Amino acid sequence: MGKTMNEIRIGDKASFQKTISETDVYLYAGVTGDINPAHINHEASKNTMFKGRIAHGMLTAGLISAVLGVHLPGPGTIYLGQDLKFTAPVKFGDTIKAEVEVIEKIQEKNRVKLNTICTNQDGEVVLKGIATVMPPKVEEEVAISNVVR
Numbered sequence: 001m002g003k004t005m006n007e008i009r010i011g012d013k014a015s016f017q018k019t020i021s022e023t024d025v026y027l028y029a030g031v032t033g034d035i036n037p038a039h040i041n042h043e044a045s046k047n048t049m050f051k052g053r054i055a056h057g058m059l060t061a062g063l064i065s066a067v068l069g070v071h072l073p074g075p076g077t078i079y080l081g082q083d084l085k086f087t088a089p090v091k092f093g094d095t096i097k098a099e100v101e102v103i104e105k106i107q108e109k110n111r112v113k114l115n116t117i118c119t120n121q122d123g124e125v126v127l128k129g130i131a132t133v134m135p136p137k138v139e140e141e142v143a144i145s146n147v148v149r
Contacts, residue, residue, distance in 0.1 A: 002074025002136050005110055008102055014072035015099040016063055020055045022092050028059045055090040060127050063098035064116045068133055072100055073112065076136025082116070084129040095121040100131065110134050 003012075018024075029035050034056055037044035045053045061084055068077055090096060097119050104113040112135055118127040 001138070002076050003072065004138050005105065005107060005112070005135050008073060008105060008112055008135060010102050010105065012072060012102040013099065014067050015097055016067045016071065017095060017097040018063060019095045020059070020090055020092060022053075024059065025053070025055050025092065028056050028062075032056075032058075034058075050089050050091075053092060055092065055094075057084075057086045057090075057127070060086075060090050060096055060098075060118050063096055063118060064100065064127075064131060067098050067100045068114070068131060072102070072114075073133060073135035078134040079131070080111070080134055081132040082129055084116075084127060086127055088120070088124050088126045090118075090120065090126050094126075096126065103130075110137065 025039055029040050036056075038048060038050070039045075039053055039056055042053055045051075061082065064082070065079060068079055069075065099117050099119075100114040102112055103115050106112070112133050114131045114133065116127075116129050116131050117125060119125050
């Protein structure tokens with residue numbers, strides 16, 4: 001069970017890091033159906049502004065989901081929303097660090113807002129935004145909230 005609203009503090013942080021491989025990109029393309037040549041066709045992508053293949057932006061955003069669902073708040077968290085801005089391409093072989101930080105707690109709605117950022121091995125920001133999640137509730141909290149209704 002992940003952290004509940006009562007255990008979460010403003011400023012809490014967590015992160016996850018992964019090197020993005022060609023296999024990751026091809027698996028993502030297969031699962032989602034996003035076979036845009038910018039991601040899977042070396043010849044076609046050589047003449048783009050990126051001068052080669054890049055990872056899907058949403059593959060990178062998925063690393064944020066890993067932090068939220070595994071680390072902070074953790075298992076039992078419901079991912080409600082995400083505002084994203086993609087600020088730089090992720091190339092094959094880049095090591096991406098996804099970080100989250102609690103910036104707001106909305107106690108009465110059991111919601112938490114987190115600053116989200118992904119950086120590459122050079123510290124360059126490749127993605128940033130704000131996530132909204134519902135952290136898990138412990139059984140006692142659920143029982144109390146049912147009585148209060």
